Structures are given as C-alpha cells and as structure tokens.
Amino acid sequence: MTTPQRPTLVLPTAGVDVEYHLGDGLLGHAAALVSAQASGGRRFVVTDENVEPLVGARLAEALEAPVFVVPAGEATKGWPTVERVVRWLIGCGVERRDVVIAVGGGVVTDLAGFAASILLRGLPWIAVPTTLLGMVDAAVGGKTGIDLDLGKNLLGTFWPPRAVIADPAALATLEPRQLRAGLAEVVKAGMIAPATLEHVLDEHLEALCAGRLERAIPLIHAAVRVKGEVVAADAREHGARMALNLGHTFGHALEAASAYRRFLHGEAVAWGLLAVLCVARRRDLLSTKRAHRWAERLEFLAPLPGLDGLEWPALEPFVARDKKRVGGEVGWVLPRDGGTVSGLSVSNAEAAEAFDWLRRLSPSGPFTDSL
Numbered sequence: 249m250t251t252p253q254r255p256t257l258v259l260p261t262a263g264v265d266v267e268y269h270l271g272d273g274l275l276g277h278a279a280a281l282v283s284a285q286a287s288g289g290r291r292f293v294v295t296d297e298n299v300e301p302l303v304g305a306r307l308a309e310a311l312e313a314p315v316f317v318v319p320a321g322e323a324t325k326g327w328p329t330v331e332r333v334v335r336w337l338i339g340c341g342v343e344r345r346d347v348v349i350a351v352g353g354g355v356v357t358d359l360a361g362f363a364a365s366i367l368l369r370g371l372p373w374i375a376v377p378t379t380l381l382g383m384v385d386a387a388v389g390g391k392t393g394i395d396l397d398l399g400k401n402l403l404g405t406f407w408p409p410r411a412v413i414a415d416p417a418a419l420a421t422l423e424p425r426q427l428r429a430g431l432a433e434v435v436k437a438g439m440i441a442p443a444t445l446e447h448v449l450d451e452h453l454e455a456l457c458a459g460r461l462e463r464a465i466p467l468i469h470a471a472v473r474v475k476g477e478v479v480a481a482d483a484r485e486h487g488a489r490m491a492l493n494l495g496h497t498f499g500h501a502l503e504a505a506s507a508y509r510r511f512l513h514g515e516a517v518a519w520g521l522l523a524v525l526c527v528a529r530r531r532d533l534l535s536t537k538r539a540h541r542w543a544e545r546l547e548f549l550a551p552l553p554g555l556d557g558l559e560w561p562a563l564e565p566f567v568a569r570d571k572k573r574v575g576g577e578v579g580w581v582l583p584r585d586g587g588t589v590s591g592l593s594v595s596n597a598e599a600a601e602a603f604d605w606l607r608r609l610s611p612s613g614p615f616t617d618s619l
C-alpha cells in the first residue's frame with residue numbers, strides 16, 4: 249500500500265507535475281490525499297449514476313463535499329451536461345481555490361476536467377478514475393474534452409489534474425468486458441515501449457483477464473509510466489505523442505462505421521492494433537515472431553465483437569478523415585521491432601488488405617493466422 253502523501257509516479261504534463269497515486273485501498277485515504285492538494289478550498293464531487301453508489305457517495309462523504317451525479321455513458325459527455333455541471337458549481341458559490349473531484353470512468357474525467365478548465369478561467373481538479381481505461385489512459389496526459397454531434401472529442405483543453413488517485417479495488421465491480429477493453433490500451437502502451445511493458449504483460453495479463461484483480465497494479469503502473477513519458481516529451485501532440493494513436497486510425501474508423509454501437513473503444517483499438525501488426529508484417533517492420541507475440545497477447549482480450557456486415561468501402565472514408573491527417577495524407581503509426589514509427593503514409597490498398605485479413609480472423613482468436 250502506498251503511503252498516502254507520496255505519489256507512485258510524478259508525471260510532468262504541460263508544464264505542471266501531476267502526482268499519480270496508485271494503490272489497493274487508496275480510496276480509504278482519499279481525504280488525506282485531497283487535503284494535501286487542496287488546502288483551504290472546498291471540494292465538489294462530480295460522478296455518474298453507476299459510480300455514485302459504488303464509490304462516489306462514500307468519497308464525497310469522506311471529503312464533506314456536495315455531489316453532482318450525471319447519467320452514465322458517452323452521451324453525457326456533451327455541452328448540455330457541461331452547462332449543468334458549471335451552473336451547479338456556480339449555484340454552490342464555487343471559488344477559484346476550490347477543487348473539482350471527478351470520480352468515474354473516462355466520460356466523467358473528460359467532462360468534469362473540461363468543466364473545471366473553463367469555469368472561472370480554470371479551477372483545479374483531481375481525477376479519481378474508476379475504470380481501467382480511466383486509470384491508464386483518460387486520467388493521464390492532461391487532455392479533457394467533450395463530444396459534439398459533429399464528432400467525438402471536438403471541444404477540449406489541455407488542463408492536467410492536480411493529482412490522480414487510482415484504487416484498483418474499484419475495478420471489482422467493473423464489467424469484465426470493460427476491463428478487457430481498457431487492457432487494449434495497456435497492450436498498445438506495450439507495443440510503444442516494449443522494454444518497459446512486455447515482461448509485465450507476460451507476467452500478469454492472462455491472470456488479470458481471468459479476474460485476478462491483484463495483478464492490475466503492475467500493469468497500470470507500467471502503462472501510466474509509458475504514457476507519462478510520451479506526454480512529458482510532447483504534451484501538446486506535436487510529434488512523439490502521435491505514437492499514442494497506435495491502432496486508433498483503424499479503431500476510430502470501426503467505431504464510426506458501426507455508429508459507435510458495436511464496439512467499446514478499447515475493443516475497436518484491439519482490432520486496430522491487429523490491423524497495424526498486419527501492415528507492419530507485410531512491410532517487414534516487425535519480425536513474424538514479434539508480431540505473433542503481440543497477436544497472442546491480444547487474444548487474451550477476446551472474444552472481440554465481430555466485424556460482420558462491415559465492408560471496406562464503408563470504413564475507408566473514416567480512415568481517410570481520421571484526425572491524424574498530415575498534409576492531406578493520413579499519418580499512420582506502425583509497430584516495429586523495439587517500438588513504433590509515426591507519420592507513415594499507408595496506401596489505401598495496404599489498409600484494405602489489412603482489413604481483409606482482419607475479416608478472415610475469428611473474433612475469438614487465434615489472431616496469428618497468416619500474420
């Protein structure tokens with residue numbers, strides 16, 4: 249168990265040091281941790297309807313903080329909810345030294361972080377992620393954001409939280425499908441920095457997928473370290489941070505082409521990671537042996553939702569439109585031995601071939617056939 253006041257990691261993010269506290273049972277010490285960050289000011293908890301009875305209410309009570317509960321799900325991450333949150337805060341008489349505490353998955357941390365970033369020209373906030381995806385990804389890196397009907401995450405800010413408090417004990421109530429989807433981002437981090445993560449994945453991934461939650465800590469720790477290092481090198485996504493988009497060009501296209509209904513984000517990313525393994529294999533950027541090892545690790549996340557009914561012509565425009573467009577060309581990130589290479593141009597024919605290969609795989613695995 250981590251000593252409450254000592255962060256597990258310090259993540260330099262857009263000019264500030266974010267303390268990342270990770271430990272089993274840490275939520276029991278959250279009041280002390282928050283006090284260390286928020287001396288004097290009041291605290292306001294924002295959470296969602298699922299997390300409130302599990303974690304949010306108890307935490308708010310310990311912090312003597314009022315709570316605002318939003319509906320669960322991505323549809324909440326929009327302008328109307330931001331306005332409700334800020335109106336509530338203003339109604340409570342919020343001041344600039346007060347702290348917003350976001351307790352929930354990536355939807356809540358993105359939403360509450362965004363609200364905090366624009367209210368009174370920026371209030372401090374603390375992220376208490378309660379999903380694996382939140383712990384390893386959404387709460388790390390300083391980006392906040394909301395969706396518009398025109399697209400996901402179109403409004404956003406770089407506004408890092410003061411601290412992140414991650415207690416893997418909270419994952420006990422998470423649906424296994426959500427846990428596995430979050431692990432896709434951990435596998436992605438492993439492909440970006442194999443030296444840091446490969447051995448941790450091989451020691452703990454299978455057991456964690458089988459429900460052994462005590463194995464989450466080393467995986468979260470290593471994945472946060474990797475994302476933290478990438479962000480420290482490039483907080484505002486000018487270069488190195490592009491690596492974090494590994495698997496996302498295809499993943500976003502799958503999500504969009506299925507109207508965001510079939511895949512959890514991490515599930516689409518898992519397919520996307522397989523797609524880039526295929527492209528990298530065909531280009532000989534990656535040895536067969538290494539590509540197979542990554543495909544086998546992704547098999548622990550199976551079964552993935554199937555690809556039936558999705559055709560390349562429906563996917564192609566989304567691939568082309570992906571936000572990583574560089575000078576009219578899509579800049580892809582591909583795995584290679586020892587890490588990734590960014591900003592590559594991948595032809596339509598190569599992408600179509602990779603999709604064709606995905607379609608021939610069974611969503612339950614194995615994922616190594618013809619790779």
Ligand SMILES: NC(=O)c1ccc[n+]([C@@H]2O[C@H](COP(=O)([O-])OP(=O)(O)OC[C@H]3O[C@@H](n4cnc5c(N)ncnc54)[C@H](O)[C@@H]3O)[C@@H](O)[C@H]2O)c1
Nearest residue numbers: 298320353354355356378379381382385386391418421422
């Ligand atoms: N800012 C960033 O850098 C960044 C990075 C990655 C993802 N994101 C965003 O994160 C969001 C996805 O996050 P998510 O996958 O955590 O989704 P989510 O917040 O919707 O949570 C998934 C579901 O799990 C429930 N839940 C949360 N914690 C729980 C717990 N401990 N027990 C039981 N149920 C629980 C939620 O109520 C929800 O129904 C997306 O909007 C994405 O854009 C942001």
Ligand SMILES: [Zn+2]
Nearest residue numbers: 433496513517
């Ligand atoms: Zn992602």
